[in-house]
Amino acid sequence: MRCEHLLMVALFAVGCVTPEAATRGVGRWSVARSGIEAERRAPSEMDELHPAVAERLREPLDADGAVSIALRQSPELQAQLAKVDIAVAELWSARPPNPEVELEALMNDGQASAIEMGAGIDIGALLRMPLRRRAAQAQLDAAELSAAADVLRYAYDTRVAFHRHQADLQLVELYRTAMETFIAAWEAAESMAEAGNLRQLDVAQNRAAYERSRVDVAQAELKALMSREELQVLLGLDGRQTEWRPIEGFAAPEADPPEVEALERVAVEHSLVLGAQEQTLLAWSRQVGVERMRGAIPEAHAGLFAEREDGEWSFGPAAGLAIPVFDQNQGGIGRTRAQLRIAQHELTQKAIRIRSLARRARASWLNAAERVRFYDETLMPARAAVLQETLLQYNAMNVGVFQLLQARRAVIDTARERVEAMFDLWRARAQVELVVAGGEPPAMGGPDVSGEAMGTGGDDGGH
Amino acid sequence: MADIDERANEGPKPRGLKRRDFLGGAAVVGAALALERHGQAQPTPAASPRVRATEGPASGDTDDRYRPVVTPNGSSLPFRWVDGVKVMHLRAGAVSHEFTEGLRAECWGYNGSTPGPTIEAVEGDRLRIYVTNGLGEPTTVHWHGILLEAGMDGVGGLTQRPIRPGETFRYEFTVREPGTFMYHPHWDEMTQMAMGMMGMFVVHPRRATGFVPDRDFAIILSEWSVPIGAARPNPLEMADFNVLTMNSKAFPGTDPLVAKQGDKVRIRFGNLSGIDNHPIHLHGYSFRIAGSDGGAFPRSAQQPHTTVLVPTGSTRWVEFEANAPGDWAMHCHMTHHVMNQMGHGVPNMVGVAGQATFDRRIGRLVPGYMPMGREGMADMGEMDMPQPPNSIPMRGGPGAFGNIDMGGMFTILKVRESLDSYDDPGWYDHPDGTRARPATAAELRADGIEV
Numbered sequence: 001m002r003c004e005h006l007l008m009v010a011l012f013a014v015g016c017v018t019p020e021a022a023t024r025g026v027g028r029w030s031v032a033r034s035g036i037e038a039e040r041r042a043p044s045e046m047d048e049l050h051p052a053v054a055e056r057l058r059e060p061l062d063a064d065g066a067v068s069i070a071l072r073q074s075p076e077l078q079a080q081l082a083k084v085d086i087a088v089a090e091l092w093s094a095r096p097p098n099p100e101v102e103l104e105a106l107m108n109d110g111q112a113s114a115i116e117m118g119a120g121i122d123i124g125a126l127l128r129m130p131l132r133r134r135a136a137q138a139q140l141d142a143a144e145l146s147a148a149a150d151v152l153r154y155a156y157d158t159r160v161a162f163h164r165h166q167a168d169l170q171l172v173e174l175y176r177t178a179m180e181t182f183i184a185a186w187e188a189a190e191s192m193a194e195a196g197n198l199r200q201l202d203v204a205q206n207r208a209a210y211e212r213s214r215v216d217v218a219q220a221e222l223k224a225l226m227s228r229e230e231l232q233v234l235l236g237l238d239g240r241q242t243e244w245r246p247i248e249g250f251a252a253p254e255a256d257p258p259e260v261e262a263l264e265r266v267a268v269e270h271s272l273v274l275g276a277q278e279q280t281l282l283a284w285s286r287q288v289g290v291e292r293m294r295g296a297i298p299e300a301h302a303g304l305f306a307e308r309e310d311g312e313w314s315f316g317p318a319a320g321l322a323i324p325v326f327d328q329n330q331g332g333i334g335r336t337r338a339q340l341r342i343a344q345h346e347l348t349q350k351a352i353r354i355r356s357l358a359r360r361a362r363a364s365w366l367n368a369a370e371r372v373r374f375y376d377e378t379l380m381p382a383r384a385a386v387l388q389e390t391l392l393q394y395n396a397m398n399v400g401v402f403q404l405l406q407a408r409r410a411v412i413d414t415a416r417e418r419v420e421a422m423f424d425l426w427r428a429r430a431q432v433e434l435v436v437a438g439g440e441p442p443a444m445g446g447p448d449v450s451g452e453a454m455g456t457g458g459d460d461g462g463h
Numbered sequence: 464m465a466d467i468d469e470r471a472n473e474g475p476k477p478r479g480l481k482r483r484d485f486l487g488g489a490a491v492v493g494a495a496l497a498l499e500r501h502g503q504a505q506p507t508p509a510a511s512p513r514v515r516a517t518e519g520p521a522s523g524d525t526d527d528r529y530r531p532v533v534t535p536n537g538s539s540l541p542f543r544w545v546d547g548v549k550v551m552h553l554r555a556g557a558v559s560h561e562f563t564e565g566l567r568a569e570c571w572g573y574n575g576s577t578p579g580p581t582i583e584a585v586e587g588d589r590l591r592i593y594v595t596n597g598l599g600e601p602t603t604v605h606w607h608g609i610l611l612e613a614g615m616d617g618v619g620g621l622t623q624r625p626i627r628p629g630e631t632f633r634y635e636f637t638v639r640e641p642g643t644f645m646y647h648p649h650w651d652e653m654t655q656m657a658m659g660m661m662g663m664f665v666v667h668p669r670r671a672t673g674f675v676p677d678r679d680f681a682i683i684l685s686e687w688s689v690p691i692g693a694a695r696p697n698p699l700e701m702a703d704f705n706v707l708t709m710n711s712k713a714f715p716g717t718d719p720l721v722a723k724q725g726d727k728v729r730i731r732f733g734n735l736s737g738i739d740n741h742p743i744h745l746h747g748y749s750f751r752i753a754g755s756d757g758g759a760f761p762r763s764a765q766q767p768h769t770t771v772l773v774p775t776g777s778t779r780w781v782e783f784e785a786n787a788p789g790d791w792a793m794h795c796h797m798t799h800h801v802m803n804q805m806g807h808g809v810p811n812m813v814g815v816a817g818q819a820t821f822d823r824r825i826g827r828l829v830p831g832y833m834p835m836g837r838e839g840m841a842d843m844g845e846m847d848m849p850q851p852p853n854s855i856p857m858r859g860g861p862g863a864f865g866n867i868d869m870g871g872m873f874t875i876l877k878v879r880e881s882l883d884s885y886d887d888p889g890w891y892d893h894p895d896g897t898r899a900r901p902a903t904a905a906e907l908r909a910d911g912i913e914v
Contacts, residue, residue, distance in 0.1 A: 180828055183824060195814030197812070395835070
């Protein structure tokens with residue numbers, strides 16, 4: 001009876017960690033660090049628009065709106081959140097072992113002449129269960145933190161994709177304006193040729209330039225379409241909800257990034273990735289205890305034995321114990337300790353990387369902001385001045401319409417470069433915000449180093 | 464002419480320095496010579512002209528043996544008699560020069576002007592000409608067409624070492640032949656002449672015989688490259704010149720040549736353009752080409768012309784009697800030489816529809832754009848469009864009947880029946896029935912003209 005009672009207590013304890021509870025945990029993380037909140041939704045609910053999403057889609061979309069939609073409507077994000085359930089399941093596996101029952105009977109002329117019954121339980125597993133459960137709890141905490149980091153990263157990806165689409169739309173307009181200059185040049189060449197002033201070669205060259213510009217426009221339009229679709233996927237909107245439109249304009253943010261020392265400190269303090277890694281470290285540390293106990297008590301069984309012979313039942317206790325003379329589970333302990341050391345090194349490495357990513361994000365912000373400022377205050381005015389001076393030279397009949405249009409194209413080219421600088425600025429700003437919230441941005445110019453989900457394994461050496 | 468003040472015959476009044484300035488210059492000469500004599504170090508050449516020769520010509524002695532030439536927009540070089548030698552002083556240096564209103568450039572010249580003052584002497588005179596180099600680089604002066612000792616010919620490296628910045632050289636020679644000559648550098652002359660360093664050199668005959676002019680004009684022709692909106696001539700340009708000048712002035716900046724009916728007129732042309740010859744055409748007159756820098760042509764060899772071709776590196780002078788009153792154009796007949804700062808690399812828009820589709824499109828792309836040159840280019844000078852600063856593209860000048868759509872090597876000979884002075888008399892008042900006017904319908908009908 002005592003064992004039965006303990007089992008019920010254990011079952012209750014495991015049942016307290018439900019997937020829903022874990023999801024709420026993810027949501028709270030996000031709120032605390034970033035002001036955004038992911039919402040777990042059942043697959044069956046995803047077919048319909050979330051009411052808040054439907055509301056958002058009625059107005060032109062901004063970056064915050066896009067993030068808000070993605071966190072409610074994206075199946076991809078929901079799938080990422082559901083990974084926490086796997087860790088929760090690990091907690092369920094850290095339960096008492098099932099009892100074993102044996103029945104043997106000797107038959108004689110269709111009658112059981114002798115019956116033997118035995119019932120027992122793995123005392124060793126039962127003894128290791130609290131340790132396993134503590135390890136699994138740390139593993140669950142790591143999974144929750146990773147999921148929170150995934151939410152932040154998903155929000156970042158969505159925000160960056162939104163700005164990319166904004167930039168692409170602006171580029172389309174600029175390429176179309178550039179195409180207008182080529183059309184004008186071609187038309188001018190044709191008019192001059194009709195007047196007898198220009199060769200057909202000049203007309204052909206201007207036409208070729210115009211036709212080439214159409215390709216540029218088509219490519220820009222395709223890029224804008226692709227970035228829209230990429231954003232569409234991140235938002236989790238299907239073909240029924242593709243009529244949304246982004247807000248117009250692409251103004252520069254006014255804020256400046258935090259100082260580098262403060263940023264590094266906050267990045268490390270808030271890092272969900274580091275938090276997850278610490279929990280992984282803790283899980284491996286506890287797993288070492290499990291393995292040690294397995295070495296001390298490799299096998300231990302206890303139970304009851306009953307025998308019926310000549311119509312009489314007799315009862316008695318049964319027990320078995322493996323003596324760890326030759327095998328104290330050194331292999332299991334060694335493997336787990338090695339995993340522990342790996343996790344320790346990874347924690348240090350991740351801290352280094354987080355600091356570096358924070359510095360890189362800040363540097364990117366400053367650099368992009370400076371470039372945007374340079375374009376706005378120096379280069380664009382310089383190009384505009386060239387155009388204005390070219391117009392004066394045109395008025396002076398010192399240059400023709402072709403050079404005038406060329407100067408106009410130079411303004412457009414510079415405006416395109418400015419759009420890219422502006423996108424870099426918004427992306428860098430999103431990176432800094434992500435770092436401050438505890439997420440991990442991609443390393444610019446290098447492989448994507450973020451979003452490494454913690455592995456989840458079973459009881460015995462699954463890490 | 465007795466009825467005109469003799470002073471008016473001497474051209475524009477001297478501007479700027481007085482006699483003491485000339486003497487001050489002589490003091491500088493002495494100091495420079497002293498340095499050279501003692502073999503001391505010369506002043507360090509500067510990167511740009513060290514002496515800003517903005518002073519006007521100094522006054523000096525007078526010479527009543529000849530009627531001085533008139534150098535439109537210019538002056539004659541002052542002199543002093545010293546022991547029977549005519550002493551003069553040329554100072555090479557930077558000049559802020561206005562080609563015409565609206566175009567000023569940093570040029571080089573002599574004694575504060577480009578061209579430098581006209582040197583005048585009389586056949587047989589002994590001349591001593593001091594040359595002070597106020598440029599940032601060496602220079603020399605070559606007396607173009609003057610027959611003299613080889614060592615005075617002013618060819619850097621050949622007949623003398625160049626005059627270093629800050630130095631003063633002394634040239635001394637006797638002018639043996641009368642005629643029309645020039646002076647110019649013969650050291651880095653591509654640069655220095657393109658920057659404006661040149662002048663006329665007139666030697667009057669000791670005994671005037673035959674044609675004795677009442678009005679004797681000296682005009683030096685030159686060509687410049689001043690990019691539209693820039694403010695310094697480009698000496699590197701070899702062919703595409705855009706400012707063509709008479710005495711370094713482009714019309715409408717050229718002073719008119721004024722004569723009284725009956726005056727004997729001589730016009731001396733020199734040409735120190737980079738590469739171009741200039742056929743100078745005078746309206747309303749037939750003249751004789753009377754000589755070149757090689758000397759006077761025999762009277763029997765002189766032919767009537769209305770256009771005189773003045774080759775570069777050469778002079779010509781023409782003579783005629785001012786017997787036809789009026790305002791008469793005189794200009795280079797190379798059509799691009801009577802345009803101001805016209806670009807030559809622009810596409811030809813003549814004949815293109817006035818408001819074509821591309822015009823509207825460009826108008827949207829470039830606010831302020833205006834179609835131009837569709838029916839011709841004469842109206843360009845009158846279109847009210849923003850222009851580059853310090854430029855005179857396609858600009859002409861005001862005339863009696865509206866805009867004179869010419870520029871560059873264009874000036875006006877103004878001949879009047881009577882004059883109180885040789886100042887600009889204004890526009891000619893044409894006698895009734897002597898001026899072209901719109902035809903009336905009745906006249907057309909009467910003469911059977913259908914339009």
